[in-house]
Amino acid sequence: MTKKDSDKPPGWEEEVWESHPLMERSHIKHNTFLNCWCPHCDAGLNEGDQAVLEIVNNQGEVGISKIAAYLNVLDQESTLHVDDDEELADVRCPHCRASLIEPGHTCIQDGCKLAAIHVSVSDSKKLKLISCTRPSCRWYTMSDEDNERLILRDSHEW
Ligand SMILES: [Zn+2]
Numbered sequence: 001m002t003k004k005d006s007d008k009p010p011g012w013e014e015e016v017w018e019s020h021p022l023m024e025r026s027h028i029k030h031n032t033f034l035n036c037w038c039p040h041c042d043a044g045l046n047e048g049d050q051a052v053l054e055i056v057n058n059q060g061e062v063g064i065s066k067i068a069a070y071l072n073v074l075d076q077e078s079t080l081h082v083d084d085d086e087e088l089a090d091v092r093c094p095h096c097r098a099s100l101i102e103p104g105h106t107c108i109q110d111g112c113k114l115a116a117i118h119v120s121v122s123d124s125k126k127l128k129l130i131s132c133t134r135p136s137c138r139w140y141t142m143s144d145e146d147n148e149r150l151i152l153r154d155s156h157e158w
């Protein structure tokens with residue numbers, strides 16, 4: 001996988017969230033490329049430099065969402081209309097259709113549902129990345145264990 005910073009479709013707004021505590025603690029760059037996998041069937045979710053997910057909006061419509069596969073780069077396009085403030089009804093793997101919603105966990109910012117995927121950076125182990133299902137909320141986390149693993153790892157490739 002290679003980075004293609006100059007290769008984004010025109011007209012996309014790039015938003016970058018500069019100061020996430022995880023990034024500060026682990027020295028991950030904001031635009032680190034993430035390889036993404038389904039935690040259920042282990043299928044790769046990347047398509048070029050995007051991660052592809054199946055989403056369900058509050059009207060029950062099913063569509064595809066493509067999210068920039070870079071940490072803290074929030075480019076996103078969707079085949080469905082989803083309001084920025086709308087909490088998605090479901091997020092699924094497009095391969096096995098399993099729900100990626102984390103049961104029993106909610107976003108600490110707004111109480112929305114959370115979705116989890118597996119990611120890896122460079123040749124790191126797969127880590128669990130958990131993020132809010134409301135597009136305008138930028139909250140995400142990794143499990144504490146994974147967090148420590150990231151912090152302990154001191155790769156120059158990052
Ligand atoms: Zn799957």
Ligand SMILES: [Zn+2]
Pocket residue numbers: 107108109110111112132133134137138139
């Ligand atoms: Zn949230």
